[in-house]
Amino acid sequence: MNQKNHNKGIKRREFLKTSAAFAGTAMFMGMGTSRLFGATGLPEVSIENVTLNNGVKMPILGFGTYGLNGEVCKDSVADAISMGYRLLDTATVYRNEEFVGAGIKQSGIKREELFITSKVWVDDSGYEKAKKAFQTSLDKLGTDYLDLYLIHRPRGDVKGSWKAMEELYKEGKIRAIGVSNFEPHQLDDLMAGFDVTPAVNQIESHAFFQQNKAHAYMKPHKIQMEAWAPLAEGRNGLFTNETLAAIGKKYNKSNAQVSLRWHYQRGIIAIPRSSQNAHRMENLNIFDFELTESDMRTIAPLDLNKTQFPEWS
Template identity: 65%
Template sequence: MNSQNQKNEINRRRFLQSGVKLAAAGIYLGMFGMPNLFGNVIMDKGAANIPDVKLNNGVKMPMLGFGTYGLRGEVCQQSVADAISVGYRLIDTAKVYGNEEAVGKAIKQSGIDRKQLFVTSKLWVDDAGYENAKKGFEETLTKLGLEYLDLYLIHRPRGDVKGSWKAMEELYAAGKIRAIGISNFDSEQLADLLSYAQVKPVVNQIETHAYFQQGNSYNLLKKHNVQMEAWAPFAEGRNGLFTDEVFAQIAKKYNKTIAQVNLRWHYQRGIVAIPRSSQKAHIVENLNIFDFKLNHEDISAIEKLDLNKTQFPEWS
């Protein structure tokens, strides 16, 4: 961990309540501004009582999940196992992360019924095209040790997207994938996909956080009933997010952490978020966002933080 990341972690912990509450203590679910922006949010009886959103094909997806970007090997396996043990049911991975095998081992280690999990992976650019996409998907299933995926995404709109989507539609029709979607598609790329897709994507997983709120994509995805999902919901601490005075004041008001305020903000926008951490205390902390509600003043203050530009130019 570099010095900047260490600083981010230290400042995040500054607002962490002494004696982290177990995520399952969020017993007030459903009482605090349940979003209905992209679909019907449904209460589930999962270990952490994380609400689900109903996707445009009827499949239910947890509103809060666990991301694995940057986690490898034993650290990844333990982090995913910890996440499942405290109540996460949505687990997000990708071929290019190089950790599908570790994620699969963690799922097996958890001993949980496969049907209780919502597992997402992604097709990388190298596997674009009809035949390659089918092979890439089978490799992903093998590495994960699963018989099906809950959600499979085209990771980036590169190469033969049309061929990839056709392959994914066939895998979906065959029951190998419960839902198919996209990641990092802009408005024009989404429009192009919709022009030939026989199956509408259920999700677009994109960069969105307080400093890049993606208003245009937000409205467009709502219009097409495609669920918006945030990768890097904390912007990986960039632009000083974990020391931002606006978030610090809101966090203090609710006796919450800056991380929790950020995740609550995503939730109240109706956006699925997949925070990542290798620290169990933070994994638990990130679940405890359902017993408070940001008010209009809070939302307005956060809206003013929007820089309307990516914080990850190297990924553009």
């Protein structure tokens, strides 16, 4: 960890040491919730399940694994599950599926209680390659089905991949299929030639890149928006942003918690990642307060309407 990231971690941990947030009672959501009991000192937490366009229920808050590997990945996944996370997100290109699978096994939680997502990478695009890549992911994860499988980027033989995924979906090997990093015109092109509408589009979204147009497009098509890097990985000073801090001060919450609550109230699934228990616990504790309409309006002008990850463009 470099010094900049180390300092960000200290700022978040300092908040946790002084916050009374964990003493509150968690709010229970009404639309199909998973009641979760952690052994970590958290109050009883209930994470709402959103209903995808095929009727499958998916947790609105999950645990991302990008950048985690080896024993750190395995232990992080196992600990996240023990805290109450049930949505786990990985991908072929993360090269950590076997460690995610090992963490799941270590947790002792039944497979059917989890919602596991993986993604097919560009190098594996196309009908035959996508089917092979899917089976490789299953083998590494140690499961015989996925809850959600995504096309990671709109490149290569997208339609060949989607044809393979539709078949796997209809065979019951995937409970829902979707895409990642697709723009509206790319979604239009995909939907024009196939029977199954993507259930999810996982895209970059956070306070500095709010993706309002993309969100507005997806809603009428009943495509669920999911945010990768919902905390912008701390870029552009998210963890110390004065606007978010002022809002958080009213509720005794951190910038990260305000950010995740903002996603939740917009109906967007978020998958924050952390290798530290304190941060994973902090990210879960967002259900005992509510941002006002004024708070939401205050966050809106933070939108720079551009990616904070130009290396992915």
